[in-house]
Amino acid sequence: MQSTVRIERYADQGRCVAHIDGRVVFVRFALPGELVRIELDEPHDRDDRFWTGEVVEVVEPSEDRVEPAWPLAGPLANGGGVGGADLIHVSLPGQIKWKSASVTEQMRRLGHLEIDDVPVTRIEADNEEHGLNWRTRIELIADEDGRVSMRRRASHARVRVDTVPLASKALLAVARKEDLWNSTFEPGSKIRVAVPEPRDIRTSRATGKSLLAAVGDNYAITVDGHLKAGTKRLNEVVDADGNRYKYGVDADGFWQMHRMAPPTLVQYLLRLASRELSGVRSAKIWDLYSGSGLFTVPLARVFSHASVLSVEGGRVAVRNAERNLHIAKASDVTTLVGDVSRQLKQVPQQLSKPDLVVLDPPRAGAKASVCRQIAEAGAHGVIYVACNPASLARDAATFNQLGYALKSIQAFDIYPMTHHVETVALFTKVRS
Secondary structure (H helix, E strand, C coil): CEEEEECCEECCCCEEEEEECCEEEEEECCCCCCEEEEEECCCCCCCCCEEEEEEEEEEECCCCECCCCCHHHCCHHHCCCECCCCCCCECHHHHHHHHHHHHHHHHHHCCCCCCCCCCEEECHHHHHCCCCCCECEEEEEECCCCCEEEEECCCCCEEECCCCCCECHHHHHHHHHCCHHHCCCCCCCEEEEECCCCCCCCCCCCCHHHHHHHHCCCCEEEECCEEEEECCEEEEEEEECCEEEEEEEECCCCCCCECCHHHHHHHHHHHHHHHHCCCCCCCEEEEECCCCCCCHHHHHHHCCCCEEEEEECCHHHHHHHHHHHHHCCCCCEEEEECCHHHHHHHCCHHHCCCCEEEECCCCCCCHHHHHHHHHHCCCCEEEEEECCHHHHHHHHHHHHHCCEEEEEEEEEECCCCCCCCEEEEEEEECCC
16 A cells, blocks of 8 residues: 655654554655655554555655665665665765754653753764765675575565675675675575774775785684684774773674774763763772673773773673783773673672763663662762663663763764664762
8 A cells, every 4th residue: 555645753763754644654764854655564454553664756855865875775666675774865964863863852752851952973984985884793694595695674585785885895805805795605594794993004095905904814704603714703903092902802792883983982981981080089880781891991991090890791791801801901890790680789899889880781771670770879970871762761761760860962873874873871960
């Protein structure tokens, strides 16, 4: 079923809102203000609160609309449908506008906070790259012929690919070297490619040969978790605050995907932490959901007078973090492994009253139990790094009820061409 609708506003998950006969319709590949013809998803006659659909024709376009730089990720009607770039139809300034509106609306609606529009910072190099070539990790699947492909939305079809424009230039150079696009795998295999960004060359200007020389063997191609090429343990480098931090990360483990996200986030977080800990002697810092130590290492290095508690649920990530801390010669760090809420019930007495808490939870957020434990510990400042604005907003409402005020909030567009956005919020204790 098709219908012509006027798009009203941004919604979640890269969609916009329209109405048909009073019923809400969430529309993909649309922009506010546009008049578009849409195809409703099946079944479109169900008696649900809302329907979903996708643009098949733009009658009156928004000034923020552009031709998709990667047509395969565009609308199904135009031969697209693969995932991973749901804002591919939006200009770079339009994406910033969209993400600011998304974070702000969630903080107001779910966080119950009266705030100004949340600023969104783009990584400077992304303008030069037109929002492409930023992913240091990609995941693919082998089609029925064993060739690398991506799934097409709303079907079981797998679309063969011979490039991924969002992948970094270093990753694409490795893919060509390994002849990834012409390789054959067991049908249905999950293929993951991870290539840490080389930090000592300017990759935007580098040739394939110089990129490969800079990468060396510091990359991994895994098939269903088994190493096919490269090395299982990858070396990541983060330059921030005038220092260089080195990390070992498992090839299938979590690491920020954008090639410049780690230094950008570390730099910003250290500045917030420095202000919050100014004048504090023998500070105590908690780093929760700490992964392989992206924030733990610089916090321990910069605040050498502080005692740090690191809590993470993944055992492999914790082992990596402990090695990374050892290499960084950070001695006064206690690591706990397991569910964060459970581990916070058995914090050593000398670390039980933190001055500052840093947390970077998964998409579901920290949730009320962990927020309460942070508040009960009496932390003065809380730096919350969030990949999901809705989860951040819900936890912000909890912190507000517990006596913490939102002191600052800044979003970072480290996922260009997608609806995702990273947000860093600082809460400070205003009452017991």
